[in-house]
Amino acid sequence: MIIFAAQNKFRVIKLHDKYFKPFISAVQIEKAIDRLVEEISTDLGDEIPVFVGILNGSFMLTSDFVKKYPKPCEVTFIKLASYEGLKSSEDIQRLIGLTQDLTERTVIILEDIIDTGKTLAEVHRIFKNEKVKTLKIATLFYKPEAYKKDFKLHYVGIEIPDKFIVGYGLDYNNLGRDLPEVYQIKETQHMTNLVLFGPPGAGKGTQAEFLKGKYNLVHISTGDVFRYNIKNETALGMLAKSYIDKGELVPDQVTIDMLNAEVEKNTDANGFIFDGFPRTNAQAKALDELMDSKDSAINAMIALEVDDEVLVKRLLERGKTSGRADDANESIIRNRIKEYYNKTAILKDYYSAQSKYYGVDGVGSIEDITVRLSKVIDSL
Numbered sequence: 069m070i071i072f073a074a075q076n077k078f079r080v081i082k083l084h085d086k087y088f089k090p091f092i093s094a095v096q097i098e099k100a101i102d103r104l105v106e107e108i109s110t111d112l113g114d115e116i117p118v119f120v121g122i123l124n125g126s127f128m129l130t131s132d133f134v135k136k137y138p139k140p141c142e143v144t145f146i147k148l149a150s151y152e153g154l155k156s157s158e159d160i161q162r163l164i165g166l167t168q169d170l171t172e173r174t175v176i177i178l179e180d181i182i183d184t185g186k187t188l189a190e191v192h193r194i195f196k197n198e199k200v201k202t203l204k205i206a207t208l209f210y211k212p213e214a215y216k217k218d219f220k221l222h223y224v225g226i227e228i229p230d231k232f233i234v235g236y237g238l239d240y241n242n243l244g245r246d247l248p249e250v251y252q253i254k255e256t257q258h259m260t261n262l263v264l265f266g267p268p269g270a271g272k273g274t275q276a277e278f279l280k281g282k283y284n285l286v287h288i289s290t291g292d293v294f295r296y297n298i299k300n301e302t303a304l305g306m307l308a309k310s311y312i313d314k315g316e317l318v319p320d321q322v323t324i325d326m327l328n329a330e331v332e333k334n335t336d337a338n339g340f341i342f343d344g345f346p347r348t349n350a351q352a353k354a355l356d357e358l359m360d361s362k363d364s365a366i367n368a369m370i371a372l373e374v375d376d377e378v379l380v381k382r383l384l385e386r387g388k389t390s391g392r393a394d395d396a397n398e399s400i401i402r403n404r405i406k407e408y409y410n411k412t413a414i415l416k417d418y419y420s421a422q423s424k425y426y427g428v429d430g431v432g433s434i435e436d437i438t439v440r441l442s443k444v445i446d447s448l
């Protein structure tokens with residue numbers, strides 16, 4: 069099991085090939101069990117029930133539940149073992165371990181999770197032959213969207229969406245049962261998402277090209293995304309243009325929606341290089357939210373750092389051949405550099421606060437700089 073962020077104990081984990089994010093804390097689980105205990109003990113009064121845990125998943129629940137149960141009770145376990153049916157696609161469940169005579173007893177099944185209800189159907193099939201007085205079903209977790217049967221669920225701890233979870237008895241290929249809290253599968257698996265910064269003349273474009281190839285990242289240049297949407301007259305492009313034509317700033321949400329579309333187009337990428345966005349605190353927050361909605365995050369802001377005098381020299385040099393007017397005038401160049409630092413200072417603070425700011429020395433040969441950038445990315 070590999071553990072990622074260091075600050076918090078309840079954090080993203082890796083089990084086999086999959087990543088899982090914190091979902092339900094131990095405290096929330098305990099509260100749900102308290103409620104189940106309260107409801108069930110109130111309903112049963114002084115009757116002595118037999119609690120039947122379904123192994124393996126419900127061992128933790130059963131243990132915690134009966135410790136909290138305020139009155140005398142019996143506890144036993146059964147196990148449903150899957151084995152290949154005659155048709156290989158058919159999963160047949162077989163019951164192991166029901167040795168106790170349950171005639172005329174009040175039986176409460178303790179399930180860790182009810183998903184499709186297939187296991188529950190098998191439990192009902194088996195208990196049809198037992199002459200129990202009452203059979204009631206209690207489950208800690210329940211996925212209403214996945215449930216396909218109509219057996220009544222008498223006691224439900226926590227309803228959850230139809231997504232795979234681990235922890236608190238639940239496993240992913242046998243790992244994760246031991247975790248005291250519950251984690252939910254990350255639908256977007258681990259990505260490397262960078263925000264790339266560099267003053268004019270720092271060689272950002274060249275380096276982005278290189279990173280794209282080396283790490284299989286998708287380069288999202290906000291300028292290109294705008295031009296693409298406007299040129300192709302997409303709904304978002306037209307919307308953006310309506311603001312631009314009025315001389316107004318395009319609202320962040322429009323830009324975010326465009327970036328979202330780019331991210332959606334490239335769901336199999338190893339990650340993204342954001343270039344030209346964010347520019348403000350609000351945008352940085354919006355980008356964090358966008359990545360969070362994809363079960364992902366910005367891993368680093370990488371800023372190429374180049375001394376002003378070097379930049380001025382480089383740009384004046386470039387101006388001699390490029391013919392770009394803004395590269396030819398020293399005071400314009402100095403202004404652009406100053407503006408760059410004014411704008412990025414806020415973002416440097418924003419990402420530094422999350423320990424995600426990496427300044428990389430941008431003076432040297434292209435190869436030297438790519439080596440420095442690679443070092444940062446490999447360390448993430």
Ligand code: IMP
Pocket residue numbers: 125181182183184185186187188231232233234238239240
């Ligand atoms: P059923 O679909 O209701 O029969 O659930 C079958 C079994 O699949 C449960 O008893 C669990 O062992 C397992 N299961 C269902 N959903 C999950 C999950 O999200 N995580 C881990 N195991 C699960």
Ligand code: MG
Pocket residue numbers: 122123124125126180181187
């Ligand atoms: Mg189970």
